[in-house]
Amino acid sequence: MIAAAVCLVLAIAAPQDSTRRIAIDERLATDAGLHVGDRVMLAAEPGAVGEPAVIGAVVRRSADPAEIARGEYKIRLHLTQLQQLLGYGDRVDRFAVATTSDRVIGEAADRINAEAFGFRAHRSQDIAVQTSATFAVVSRFHRAIGIITIVASAIFLLCIMLLKVDERRRDVAALRLMGISGGTIVRGIVLEAAGIAVFGSILGVGVGIVTSWVVNLHYQGVYRTPLRFSIVTPDIMLGAVALSLVLGLGAGWLAAQRLVRTPPLALFGR
Amino acid sequence: MLFALAWASLVRHRARTLLAVLGVAVSAAMLLDMVMLSSGMRVSFGALLLSQGFQLRLAPRGTLPFDTEATIRDGDSLVALLRARPEVVAVSPVFGGQLHLITPRGVVATSALGVIPAVEGDYEVSEGHQPAAPDEMVANDALLAATGLHLGDTVHAGAGYDSQLRAMTAERILRIVGRVRFVYMARGQRGAALPLATFRGMQGHDADGRISLAMVRLVPGSDVEAERVVIERLLPRVTVISIAEALRQVDERRSYFTQLAVILGAVSLVVGFLLVTTLVTVSVNERIGEIAVMRAIGVRRWRIVGQIVVEASAMMLVASPLGLALGLVTARYLNTILADFPGMPERIDFFLFQPGAAWSSLGMLAACGVLAGIYPSWRGASLPIAMTLRQEAVG
């Protein structure tokens, strides 16, 4: 298929059977108020006379990350129709080849490239990787932001645990004076920290799911795409809970260690 | 006296103070990054557009410059018409396309621009000179590196390469006379420029008179918007884009980053606020007896609030430069990630340090810190003195 900029002009005449049919995307249909059956004029240049076409279908855009930031419209024509419109003869930009099975894709591409026919065959998967480069960059960016957020959360959690454990100085001092071992106290505090971390992360997962839903709703509207911008998978949920648990345990342990190493009377402030 | 008390309170719990400072510093860094992100690309792009002094850009109707393969027919007459206008100082027409070079390393394809060297605004010559003669071209570092060619070398170039025949179409020999840096090309993108007439000639008759874009420089002090409207009315087949309009388009496309920056910036502020509030609340609770004693001996309430606010401010003061440094480092790292965006001009910065924005963001965080200190300290200083002292004595 060849891709090119084509001008589309609204016309008022009723469609005729001989007129060729085209498909337009939802965005164009909405913005131009077009419907299936409407007749339009297609031209390769602004102001050129062009040729008539009838809208045969309104298609939904694919969830292509490479296109989200692009505001242009898309129409689909029959190959010969576009070639004729642009004066391209029988030239094409590329064509797709279906193989009998996924296993032979590499072999087929190698054979085509070895034929010295002048074409270069690429695996669809490789092309997908190239065209989704925008999203790959955004993904990397998000990952970096995520790491910064985790560092900030870890510090925040450690600070809170430290404060929380500090609040219990007198209780801990009393326990120590009663003969409760430091190990038991540390285990108690760490267990409490783990509980807080798990409860907090479950709450966080809930907030994440709601936020993800809002993010998708918002950006799907902004960019007019069915693409899902945010996905909360079971792996992500488990990862978040596990990370919180590790951070919580670490923070609790550190805070508890500080406390049990202080002499009980000092904890009483004497 | 207040400072001594504030200082003593901060050093009394060193680990806690250190963690709070670190937490606030990370929040400050994140906030700074988000402020830089929210305006960086816009400012950077605006500066880029203005760097060559052209205030208006003409593209085929309904498109943005080089956003599609569409071109403007009768570009030469359009340029002549523009040059005749009294407000116009210079018009730089550009025709964009592909060029194929036969090199010892094989056939190398490159983006190429046909320009009028005397008025071009797409590149800066870093070595050599402009392609004045019809058989001269200039290339950027990426192209020179890919081809292994040097200044002074000649090369067989063609507008197309028929891979079946393994032959160039419209082949001619060009001499590389300059090393240039393209203003609007992406990092690593190969680029060449040659005289407009030469490049059009290589594209065949179909390219006669066509241009992809025209950049217009106006007389200093002219009303850019008024001139844009006049030109658009004169030339209904083109879209005339002013820098303001281009920035608006950029705003639309980068709305994701703006919103992300606003959300994460707000989250950073809230986290910083919460951290300081928590810390100050606990600190006040610990010192509630001390505060009651101070009140009992006649220390005014606002003075106690002042002392605690001084503590919060001191943490902010230490954390801010730390956050600034951390923010600049992370911004640089994040910028290198986003610089890989396909088609993004090399000179665009997503994270642009602007002192005003940086100070205002740190100021916001500092204000949050102070506010975070006010409520718990006011609450602490407002507790009934007698009851608090009795509870402290029992506790």
Next chain:
Amino acid sequence: MTALLEVRALVREYPMGEERVAALRGVTFDVEAGDYAAIVGPSGCGKSTLLNLLGVIDRPTSGTVAIGGERVDRLSDAAATDFRLRRIGFVFQRFYLLQALSARENVELPLAEAGMKGTARRERARALLDYVGLGARVSHRPSQLSGGEQQRVAIARALANTPRIVLADEPTGELDARTGAEMIALFERLNADGTTIVVVTHDEDLARAARRVIHMRDGAIIGDERAR
């Protein structure tokens, strides 16, 4: 002698669930300028509540308190704070010194609050510490001082702005017998130098040292005797 402190029909009730419990039930008495009164009675009889009302750190449910002819029972928070700063000296059972400050800085705190600057403030603090016998330990932190020394610092702090009256709540309560005796002597010296003192105590020795002993029970005065 004129009455420095005038207490009339003082009532202080506290809400306790649905009910109100009376800690003071209509207390009336005067303390003359230069007097030294000890308020004694069993725990929970309302001694400390009375002292808090005299010290303007609490408000009565009804009744009046006047110090130096000025009504202090209905002062605004700011006015009460200022009154405490300039007219009243407080000594607490547990000293309540600021741990972060040295002995001298603790004494300087009310002086600074009253607006006294730099050298004059330091000299005044040092002189007060000399007066209570701590001239050699001005730079020590409370944690480096004994209980008796801490209480001396607290007394010096109470005297900082030359108050009209010093109120002391169980000032010997945390001290051993020997240190307590030293403290009693210090209070006697203070009073001999013209300071009006009202002290709440369980300490019989301290009460015996006062010129006047007021006995309380169940929120009311049940006896008022001149010791000498």
